[in-house]
Amino acid sequence: MTISMYQASIPVSIRSLNNLVGILEKGAMYAETKKIDPSVLINSRLFPDMFPLSKQVQIACDIVNRGAARLAGVEAPSFEDNETTFPQLIERIQKTIAQLNTFQPEQIDGSEEKTITLQVRDNTLSFPGISFLLYFVLPNLYFHVTTAYDILRHCGVELGKQDILGQP
Structure with a gap:
């Protein structure tokens, strides 16, 4: 069995x-339940020189939108x-998903x-398509989704591995 670039x-x-939507929904619920201003979580970072939660989400969306x-x-x-x-x-994630859903297998x-x-x-980077997808787009997506998860987890939101992996 082979896997296509579209499928990958x-x-x-x-x-x-x-999965990131689910993570953010848990973050919003946590803020509401604990009576924390949501902007505290949205502007949280793991370290001062890292991007906040909001930017992690934006980059995750941009990397797959532009990559596709x-x-x-x-x-x-x-x-x-x-x-x-x-x-x-x-909503930003949902717009990105809607955009990704416009692609047909024959385009990719x-x-x-x-x-x-x-x-x-x-730097100017140049890749063959397969390397671009496997070594640039997907690792960046996973990094930024995981970092968003880590920020919220660090803030006390009850998240687990299944939140990142999703349901089988």
Whole structure:
């Protein structure tokens, strides 16, 4: 059995983003139950030089949105990074999922050898499509979803491994 570039990217990304929605919903519920201003959690960081929860969510969305678009050879829609509440962050994820759902397998399948070039800070990175997906897009998605989880867990939100992995 083989797995296609589409199968390795779109359903996997949607699953991780849906899991992130569940994590944020637990964060919102925790803030409400404990009478904590939600902005405290949304602006929390693991360390002062790291991005806050809100930025972790935005980057997770952007990495898969732009990654899928690059593999498909289309322009990715741009979202403003202006979310300040749990409902806004969840809406951002849902918009990203809706965008990912517009891709068809034939747009992404066959992009294994397609050259993907992108500017990251002062560096120009170039990958074949398969490496871009497996060594850049997916690790970044997992990093930022996990970091969002870690921030909320560190703040006391009762989360477990299943929240990251989702239901089988």
